Each structure stands twice: as structure tokens, then as C-alpha cells.
Amino acid sequence: MAQPARPIEFGIYVPQLGFDYAQIRVRALHAEALGFHSIWFFDHLYGPELPDLPALEGWTLATAVLAQTTRLRVGHLVLSATFRHPALLAKMASTLDVISNGRLELGLGSGSYAPEHERAAIAWGSVAERSELLAETLEIVTQGFASESVTTAGPRFPLRDFPVRPRAVQQPRPPIHVGGAGERRTLPLVARYADVWNCPTYALAELDRKRAALARECDAIGRDPASVRMSIEAVLVLAADDAALADASARAARRFPGDGWGLDAGGFVGTPETVVARIQERVDEGFTFFVFFTHDRAAPETLELFAREVMPAFA
Numbered sequence: 001m002a003q004p005a006r007p008i009e010f011g012i013y014v015p016q017l018g019f020d021y022a023q024i025r026v027r028a029l030h031a032e033a034l035g036f037h038s039i040w041f042f043d044h045l046y047g048p049e050l051p052d053l054p055a056l057e058g059w060t061l062a063t064a065v066l067a068q069t070t071r072l073r074v075g076h077l078v079l080s081a082t083f084r085h086p087a088l089l090a091k092m093a094s095t096l097d098v099i100s101n102g103r104l105e106l107g108l109g110s111g112s113y114a115p116e117h118e119r120a121a122i123a124w125g126s127v128a129e130r131s132e133l134l135a136e137t138l139e140i141v142t143q144g145f146a147s148e149s150v151t152t153a154g155p156r157f158p159l160r161d162f163p164v165r166p167r168a169v170q171q172p173r174p175p176i177h178v179g180g181a182g183e184r185r186t187l188p189l190v191a192r193y194a195d196v197w198n199c200p201t202y203a204l205a206e207l208d209r210k211r212a213a214l215a216r217e218c219d220a221i222g223r224d225p226a227s228v229r230m231s232i233e234a235v236l237v238l239a240a241d242d243a244a245l246a247d248a249s250a251r252a253a254r255r256f257p258g259d260g261w262g263l264d265a266g267g268f269v270g271t272p273e274t275v276v277a278r279i280q281e282r283v284d285e286g287f288t289f290f291v292f293f294t295h296d297r298a299a300p301e302t303l304e305l306f307a308r309e310v311m312p313a314f315a
Helices: 021-034 056-069 086-099 114-118 127-146 186-193 199-218 242-255 273-286 300-309
Strands: 009-013 038-041 073-076 104-109 176-179 196-198 229-238 267-268 287-294
Touching: 021 038, 021 056, 021 300, 038 056, 038 104, 056 073, 056 086, 056 104, 086 104, 086 127, 086 300, 104 127, 127 176, 127 186, 176 186, 186 199, 196 199, 196 287, 229 242, 229 273, 229 300, 242 267, 267 273, 273 287, 287 300
Parallel strands: 009 038, 009 287, 038 073, 073 104, 104 176, 176 196, 196 229, 229 267, 229 287
Antiparallel strands: none
């Protein structure tokens, strides 16, 4: 099947739990040298269920990595709309895009972990309330990217001629990724606001249904579903041969247990030839952006094997 017009691009997700900055920096520079499109971090105040492990704050970390790279793009899967006032976030995003000369990928979601909010005395709210907050955040950020001032009538944040200067470097705007798969609330926001829909690991078992639901939401507002770029967040278990794959698979099973990680439902597991074929299946379905957790937390040998044996198939 012919390749789609969009390039096939690969990012590496490196949740910053238990890493010091030097370790993150090494992975980012290595990913850049190997030709990966991007590196991605989480946006949690601490590692979910692991509060005793160190975890660098996501926006600060992204800023540092962008300052020490030249081509690599950086984003989060995903920023929680509950953590930052949307006017401030719009200003932060435009500033970081300017500083990085247009290398910001802006991922947004409605939050996923109540306990960190409770510990930090940050309002959590119901699913409906957080979805409404995400909608207002998306409206403010998209306006902030589109013009030099923002005026909104939202119930939480009625902005009045709020200036966002300087403008972001990327035009028409930095790519906005909306992560999630809720058919009632999240996918309508994807259809309305997103440049990229990111299907998270926990929804990979229902991928076909979620794609169809997104297409319906786009049709309902007169948007061409093909204008929303589709991306997948998934576990990658890659090894040079079957003997090494057995060990890598065992490590992945320990590191990514349970349905929430989607390892069995939607993981990319195998030697390079198998992984190429698996990626091609998703490309044929319209996915052009892949963000991978690796079984070994982005160890150099796995990144090198992927760059050498998998990436060229999609160049």
C-alpha cells in the first residue's frame, strides 16, 4: 500500500521517574543523534503510586532539554489542564516555542491521577468538570496561538484582551495533541481543537471503535477526519533475535503489567522485521505518529537497533 502524504514519525516516551537530569539528557541527545522525531515526558507532580521516587517536573524538564538540543522536538503526554491557569499556559507555550525555535509539541489532557491533586490541594473535580476545564484551556491556548490577544467568555476564565506576545514561532501554531479516548467528552474536544489525536495505551484494545467515534465527531462539526493526525502511545519490546526477545518480553511484562499499559492488546513486540510489519499495519489504518515506551526505558542499544533496523523502512 502506498505511504500516506504525512511522514511516519517516531517519538520516545521517557517517563522521568527515578531518572536524574544527566540520564534524561543522555537519552535526549542520543535520540536526537539517531534521528528520532521527539522525546516525551509525563506531567505528574510525582510518580503515580510511587511518591518516594524522585520525578522531575515536566515543563521545567522540557525547557532544559529543548535548551540543550538543536533538532529534537519535545512534548508531554499529556499536560494536565488542572495544574496551570490556561492564560499562563498559553504564555508558557508561546515562550517555549520561541526559545526552542519552533520545537514544541503541546500535549493536553484533563488529568488522570486524583491523589496527587489531593496531596497538593489542587482541585480535582468530576470527569465532567475536568473536561469543561480542558475545553476552556484548549480555547484559550488556540486563541493565544492564533492572535496576539485572547478574549473568552468561559465560566472559569473569562479573559479580556489578554496579550500573548511574542507569538509562537511555528505557524499556524505548535501542534496541539489531545490525549484520551472518552467518547462522550474527550473525542469531541479532539475533533474541535486537536491537530493530533493520541490514543493512549489503555485504549488500544478498543482502537477501531475509538477511531470510528472520532470520525463521527469530526463529521458532526463538518471537519474532515483525515485532517486530524492519529498517533499511538504504546509499549515497544524490540530485540535483535528470538533469544534476546524472550528476556526483553519478560522485562516488559514486569514493567508494564495490567490492561492499562496495553502490552498484550496493542504492544509492538518482536525482532525488527516483526516490528516493521506491526507498524505498517497501523500505518495502513491511518496512523502516522508513534510514541514508544521501550522495555528498557530507552536504553541506547534499543534506540540504536530501532534507528538502524526499523526507521529506514518508513523513511
